[in-house]
Amino acid sequence: MATTLGRRQLRRSWNPDQQHVQTLYSPTKRAFDGGWQDGAMTSVSVDAPQSAAAPAVVLTIAGSEATGGAGAQADLKTFQELGVFGIANLTCIVSFNPNDQWNHRFVPVDQQVIADQLEATTAAYGPAPDGKSVPGRPVLDTVKIGMLGSPATISTVADALEANSFSNVVLDPVLICKGQEPGHALDTDQALKAQILPLATFVTPNHFEAESLSGLEITDVESLKAAAIRIHEISGAAVLAKGGVRLEGPDAVDVFYDGETLEVLSAPKVGEVAVSGAGCSLAAAVTAELAKGASPLDAARTAKDFVTAGIRNRVASGAPFDALWQGGTR
Ligand code: PXL
Numbered sequence: 001m002a003t004t005l006g007r008r009q010l011r012r013s014w015n016p017d018q019q020h021v022q023t024l025y026s027p028t029k030r031a032f033d034g035g036w037q038d039g040a041m042t043s044v045s046v047d048a049p050q051s052a053a054a055p056a057v058v059l060t061i062a063g064s065e066a067t068g069g070a071g072a073q074a075d076l077k078t079f080q081e082l083g084v085f086g087i088a089n090l091t092c093i094v095s096f097n098p099n100d101q102w103n104h105r106f107v108p109v110d111q112q113v114i115a116d117q118l119e120a121t122t123a124a125y126g127p128a129p130d131g132k133s134v135p136g137r138p139v140l141d142t143v144k145i146g147m148l149g150s151p152a153t154i155s156t157v158a159d160a161l162e163a164n165s166f167s168n169v170v171l172d173p174v175l176i177c178k179g180q181e182p183g184h185a186l187d188t189d190q191a192l193k194a195q196i197l198p199l200a201t202f203v204t205p206n207h208f209e210a211e212s213l214s215g216l217e218i219t220d221v222e223s224l225k226a227a228a229i230r231i232h233e234i235s236g237a238a239v240l241a242k243g244g245v246r247l248e249g250p251d252a253v254d255v256f257y258d259g260e261t262l263e264v265l266s267a268p269k270v271g272e273v274a275v276s277g278a279g280c281s282l283a284a285a286v287t288a289e290l291a292k293g294a295s296p297l298d299a300a301r302t303a304k305d306f307v308t309a310g311i312r313n314r315v316a317s318g319a320p321f322d323a324l325w326q327g328g329t330r
């Protein structure tokens with residue numbers, strides 16, 4: 001049975017398993033006139049006055065971290081704080097285990113479900129099929145990659161990145177999941193380097209990841225610079241290599257390198273213990289700024305300030321680590 005509401009197709013179908021009427025909207029058609037509403041979605045007429053220009057749209061392909069400090073939760077909060085429309089496609093669910101030294105319990109999302117999320121997101125926000133821009137409709141052009149966690153997920157995500165030519169692919173190369181079986185972790189690291197790193201336009205390795213990606217030992221700012229340069233040479237991407245609390249000295253030092261500019265970004269350390277969500281929020285802030293049109297260097301500077309303020313205003317919990325507060329710059 002089909003009926004039409006405005007110019008949007010509305011289909012009602014009987015689902016014998018669920019014993020109720022399902023309301024299905026054709027995903028290829030948009031609501032133009034008359035408001036419509038159901039349990040899940042609300043649309044208003046395009047004639048309704050718009051309160052603000054459409055925000056830039058950004059996607060994070062990342063894991064859920066149940067306590068809300070890291071992962072997709074940190075990314076979405078950062079996106080919102082920096083004024084972009086955030087979307088999260090989940091790759092895995094991480095639950096720290098308070099009964100086992102807060103190691104990660106890691107459950108991958110089914111590959112088909114990851115592919116389905118990416119399909120839905122790119123159909124909704126990718127370029128129009130005819131390639132023409134539609135007034136008022138933002139186009140998803142900037143993606144952040146967080147925890148992928150398995151070689152299978154890496155292949156699924158690499159396929160989606162290759163099928164959609166995003167201008168900005170920000171890779172937070174999450175290489176190790178605490179408590180993961182070492183052989184599996186090694187396979188994942190190698191797949192990430194082989195399949196995702198070459199597609200990245202901006203990479204944000206921490207101290208450990210920068211050593212792993214560059215093959216260099218990092219003991220001070222000079223070796224952090226050498227690692228950033230090496231990672232740029234391997235990947236072609238802009239690099240923000242983080243010394244964080246791992247390098248000695250009063251400042252948390254990061255190095256930016258994009259093939260032309262080598263800049264040391266420095267801020268006074270806030271304590272000597274890493275804060276949960278700092279890496280995710282830094283990469284997410286870079287992502288938001290790039291989506292708004294900032295240069296890679298300006299995006300790195302803004303992200304560093306954002307994370308420094310978030311660490312100063314961190315949130316304590318029953319876990320042995322604090323979480324960054326994305327509202328720190330308010
Ligand atoms: O901070 C790295 C990270 C990224 N993504 C998820 C995580 C973590 C660390 O715990 O759980 C989902």
